[in-house]
Amino acid sequence: MAAGTAASALPLASAKSKYPIVHHVFFWLKNPGSVEDRDKLVAGVKSLAKIETIKQIHVGIVASTEKRDVVDNSWGVSELMFFADLEGQKTYQDHPIHQEFIKNHSHLWEKVIVYDAVEA
Amino acid sequence: MAAGTAASALPLASAKSKYPIVHHVFFWLKNPGSVEDRDKLVAGVKSLAKIETIKQIHVGIVASTEKRDVVDNSWGVSELMFFADLEGQKTYQDHPIHQEFIKNHSHLWEKVIVYDAVEA
Numbered sequence: 001m002a003a004g005t006a007a008s009a010l011p012l013a014s015a016k017s018k019y020p021i022v023h024h025v026f027f028w029l030k031n032p033g034s035v036e037d038r039d040k041l042v043a044g045v046k047s048l049a050k051i052e053t054i055k056q057i058h059v060g061i062v063a064s065t066e067k068r069d070v071v072d073n074s075w076g077v078s079e080l081m082f083f084a085d086l087e088g089q090k091t092y093q094d095h096p097i098h099q100e101f102i103k104n105h106s107h108l109w110e111k112v113i114v115y116d117a118v119e120a
Numbered sequence: 121m122a123a124g125t126a127a128s129a130l131p132l133a134s135a136k137s138k139y140p141i142v143h144h145v146f147f148w149l150k151n152p153g154s155v156e157d158r159d160k161l162v163a164g165v166k167s168l169a170k171i172e173t174i175k176q177i178h179v180g181i182v183a184s185t186e187k188r189d190v191v192d193n194s195w196g197v198s199e200l201m202f203f204a205d206l207e208g209q210k211t212y213q214d215h216p217i218h219q220e221f222i223k224n225h226s227h228l229w230e231k232v233i234v235y236d237a238v239e240a
Binding site: 026 | 236238
């Protein structure tokens with residue numbers, strides 16, 4: 001069976017080799033109860049997809065998994081991006097679309113945590 | 121151009137629709153300076169790929185991106201998994217392979233943070 005087909009139970013190896021830089025961002029909203037603010041930020045993060053060095057983007061909100069001590073569910077919006085290399089990530093950071101996103105949306109969040117990983 | 125080809129600048133939509141549950145885990149090592157401990161944990165997390173409800177898995181270490189206030193680079197190993205649904209994530213949590221992983225590797229970490237997201 002070809003790698004990456006929906007029916008395969010194996011993890012998709014292609015994403016590992018091609019896009020090893022994984023950029024995880026979690027935003028805590030200034031108004032955590034505001035679905036309107038949350039949705040504005042979701043739309044803003046989605047607008048970043050136009051940046052050509054972003055190879056995959058996933059925009060999330062808190063999932064209703066089991067509450068456990070290790071699970072942090074205090075954030076509001078998540079951004080997950082895959083890049084081919086560190087240069088691609090740097091291009092994204094400096095890109096006018098990203099700078100415009102920060103200018104137009106940073107009033108919505110009070111805290112951001114970023115985790116930048118490279119596939120092991 | 122077909123969605124998901126390497127040359128496409130568009131994000132891969134397939135991962136969103138099929139695997140909307142995103143499980144981010146960050147481990148802080150008890151011995152942060154031990155590459156041996158880090159590599160043991162990396163190997164342990166990779167062993168989880170055998171669990172059939174994990175549709176994609178990415179195991180990471182800290183990337184050498186720019187140091188910025190918002191970037192947390194104090195962790196040691198990251199685990200990123202995609203599931204088709206919440207049931208798949210629950211199956212993973214309770215799976216004997218996962219329980220075995222915890223039993224054999226939990227002495228390596230001093231802190232874990234989990235972020236569970238659903239695609240927005």
